[in-house]
Amino acid sequence: MTETEQTPDLARAKTAVWKSIAISLTDDIAQGCYEQGSKLPSEAKLSARFGVNRHTVRRALAEMAEQGLVHARRGSGVFVAARPTEYPIGKRVRFHQNISRGGQVPAKRILMLETRAASATEAEALQIAAGDPVHVYDGLSLADEHPIAVFQSIFPAGPLPGLLHALEERQSVTAALAACGVADYTRQETRLTAKLATATQALHLQISEGAPILRSTGVNGTVDGKPIEFGKTWFAGDRVTLTLGAQDI
Amino acid sequence: MTETEQTPDLARAKTAVWKSIAISLTDDIAQGCYEQGSKLPSEAKLSARFGVNRHTVRRALAEMAEQGLVHARRGSGVFVAARPTEYPIGKRVRFHQNISRGGQVPAKRILMLETRAASATEAEALQIAAGDPVHVYDGLSLADEHPIAVFQSIFPAGPLPGLLHALEERQSVTAALAACGVADYTRQETRLTAKLATATQALHLQISEGAPILRSTGVNGTVDGKPIEFGKTWFAGDRVTLTLGAQDI
DNA sequence: TTCTAATATTTGTCTAGTTGTATAGGCCAA
């Protein structure tokens, strides 16, 4: 059915079909036909709509993905991406505070809560014995619906029996700890390094595997120096800048 | 044969998500998070943690079951059968650089010294006019004969006429500045983020292009708040972690 | 308390839809 049905003036313009499709779809997004985060029609449907092969549509979508307009997820679909904005993380440890201060809407999403045995490094950080039970809080940090970081917080289960339940109700770690009797806690040490995103980290952060990741590990403790939380955070390096003020150093 | 003249990031190996999950869980077992005979989180929980469909988790668990690491019991759960026999130990970072010390490192090597016009961003950081002369100090930081960072320090040439000469004699920035009449200076702000190594950075740091880099940019100023140095440092992410003490945060 | 039944949870299996990748070939212009 193909049979070069192109109009004669198209031969003169020499616009590649895939490019015109990209323009058309980009226009649709700009017009608001597809909102941020919503799914585009599948490649099969789009190829039917434009009357071309699926690969031609893919060429157009690849171009749009490279410009950061859309974001594809295998098996799921192609979604309209929110433009990634570089995000400054302030000196404060409390995630909620420094994000709301910057005017962006902070959010946390629980990925998994569990209680399991502590590994050797976790035990050392929390000053407990390896194999002792710990609560694990895997989560995702978002700013304006945009994933900023994945994190894992580990708490000693012994002194905090009801923590997981408290975390389920309140999203905030600080509030959950307060409900378990930990009034205040401070960060004792933080370590920063750069890593490459693994495949699963890349999925969560909507970046590509091998993208730069800013990894932060730290221990929070009670006022009397007892470690209460061992946290790791992986920030999307191309979205986050950690800022330290003058008095911090 | 194909169009392999693409971007170099094509060289990045794409790990299947299920394989990445299998590695992660195997790691957890090796670390002792899940002891022999204990139950793993349910497939539903794991799929939430990794942000994937349950079938993808099942693919990972199937792989691990085939290796004899776990065994599943319908209606009950997946249990740890054995610890991985041969497990690759993750490479430890070699150096812990304390950022409180203002980026001081054991040894430095001068790569280039020059005086040129300031760019717009450099001028803004140093609070001078764009095009004003600045001294540029490109260097390499080493520890234990291993390169750990490349850096670039930019100084306003106006108030520091003899700085380059002083830097050539003494390696230390502090000593050179002291020789130019700057007795003391403090860090005013530091920004940290993760990047990928460029070709030249990779060459200097003896890492591969695309390796993770921890980038630190900061401004040092005199006691009266006048900016005196605009510095950028690129740390090799797999060799260096920055440590922030409790008082730094 | 103990047993039973109902309910919930968990793994196993199936079908279907979607994107990613590889291969092969035709057409056309430089």
Place this chain on the structure above:
DNA sequence: TTGGCCTATACAACTAGACAAATATTAGAA
């Protein structure tokens, strides 16, 4: 001839949902 563009096919990887089968948990009755 080469390279860009488009078509065509096949398969892999992942998602989505549904249901079955085995087990665990809980509530209620004896």
